[in-house]
Structure formats: C-alpha cells, structure tokens
Amino acid sequence: MLRFFCLRRWSPYATGALLGVLSWFAFATTGKLLGVSTALVKTVGMAESAVAPGHVAANPYFAKTGVKVDWEWMLVLGIALGAWTAGRLSGGEERKELPAMWESRFGASRGKRYAAAFAGGGLVMYGARMAGGCTSGHGISGSLQLAVSSWAFFLTIFAAAVAVSALLYGRGTSDAR
C-alpha cells in the first residue's frame, strides 16, 4: 500500500478523478470549491498590512477579497504541504537548475529564467484577478459547474498559452519530458 504512495507518477486519469472526488468533498463539507488565486491575494493583503495597514484597509479590492486566514487560505497552505510530502515520498524530483526546454531556447542564465518567471507570474495573477479566478477556480471548479464564465476563461487561456508558447518555443525544440 505504501509503495503506491511512493510511486513517482500516478495515472493522470486516476488523479483527475480523485481531484473530482475532492471537489465533491469540498462542496459537501463547505459549500465551496477548490481555488487558489484568491488566497494569494489575501496573502498580499496580509503582507501589505504589515507595512501600510491604512492603505490596505482603505482599498476596495482587499475589502472585497478579505484579508485573513480562512478555509481558502489554509487550502493553499495545504497544497504546499501535500505537494512537498508527495515529492518526498517518491524520493524527490530530480531537477536540474533550469528546465531543459527553457535552457535550450534561452540559454543557461538563471537570472533570465527567474526574471521571466517573475514577469510571467505577474501576468498570471493580474489576468486571474481580472477574470475572477485561475485554472483551479475557473478551470476546474467553474468548468465542472458548467459556468459560462469559466468555460470562456478556460478556452481563452488555452488559446493564449498555445500562441505564446509557439512564439517562445516554436518548432524543432529539444524534447524535454
């Protein structure tokens, strides 16, 4: 049984199904579904409050989102712990400094990779908050509820990501699995 948990990889269909079941659990126990980006905004609010509490208190977005540790926030903390645990059980992912696909296209500079990651992260969150959710909140939780907003989001992010990936990586790049 334990060996199962120590496997490096599980079937995507099995894990997808289990994520679906986890959604039932979340919905049945709290009336809420899985989501991530809102909790990250709460974290920003908490951090900003440490240096500029008046500014955060006066900001309508933080008022709308809330700035406190709650179920959604604990969920994201849980993700970190769960992912770490899963990784440790399989002996940790063998990872070079940079993803091979990135390196073969953009070179070995770690600074360049971190800068791009930072910029990409900024766009991801800005876009998520504008749209009202991310791949978890919209992509999984919204789509499984057949929400119009979420299906529109899912199809749009996919199209945009495919287009930008083609721009960044084109064809004939080195295979990295």
Next chain:
Amino acid sequence: MPAELPLMLLGLATGFVFGFLLQKSGVARFETIIGQFVFRDFTMLKVMLTAIIVGGVGVYGIHEFGGKDLVIKQAQMDAVLLGGLIFGAGMALLGYCPGTAVASAAQGNRDALAGLLGMFAGGAMFAENFSYYAATLLKRHDLGKPTLPDLTGLPAWLFFAALIAVALPLFAWLERRERS
C-alpha cells in the same frame, strides 16, 4: 486566532490532498505544462478534463439532491476574456499556474518561487487598479452568473454526456498515439 479551527483544519486537509494529487499527476512541472501547450504532453488536459467530468457529475448531484447552491463566477465577459488572454500569456512564460506554482515551489523549485513572488506583485498591482476596472471593464458585457444549462435551456446531464462522448475517444486516441 482564526475563528473556526475545525474549518481551518478541514481546509488544510483538503489542500493537502489537492497538492499531493498535483504532484503525483506530474502536472506541477514546467515540462508538463509547457509540454501541453506545444502539444507534446497531454497530462494537463487528461487531468483537468477527468476532474471536470467526475467532479461535475458529483457536484451537480449534491446540488440537486443535497440542495447546495452552485458557486458560479460572474460572467463579466470583457474582463474574463482579457484576463484570460493575460493569464494564458503569463502561464506560457512562467510554465506554471497559481496552484502548480505553489506545488512546485514547495518542492524547492526556485523558478516557481520567482513566479510566486511575481504573482504577489501582480496581485498587489491589480488591487491598486481595481477601482478603475470596477467602473469600466468589469461592467462591460456582464451576463450575471449563468451556467451553460441556463444559457441553452439544455439539462446539465446532457453536457456531461457530451463531455464524456468527447473525452473517451480522445483519451483512447492519445493512449494509442503515445504507445507508438
């Protein structure tokens, strides 16, 4: 001290399983996500589509027989589409989404951590810009909170039947293709 400790612990436990599954599925990796967008690795699609179908059938069941309200996000269509384009571009650049970035960073990947810091910056920036969007972008083409059944008059089960009808041959085709 958070007001409801049991609820907090429930969130932690739910998140733990979520993160565990993200890691085990292989989806919390740059290579898997970018691999999806260049159509070389279909893990992300397999995971998400299965989750949507299985999750949706159960959630609609709980909704209809348990009486729990669905939690639909507002369809402010201009904002959803523009936000989606920005998000997708960012995800192609970073190689992670928020959840997978957290999962990857937790395992020590520094580029995922850089991405998370970028997310904090992006979130802070949006909070500053929000009032402007609330008065403009977020008001355009606001459809309310419709579901596809609401919009079409077709029952939910039909949509899930259609998703299954698409998913099964798609998955079969992918497996055959990947075996060769």
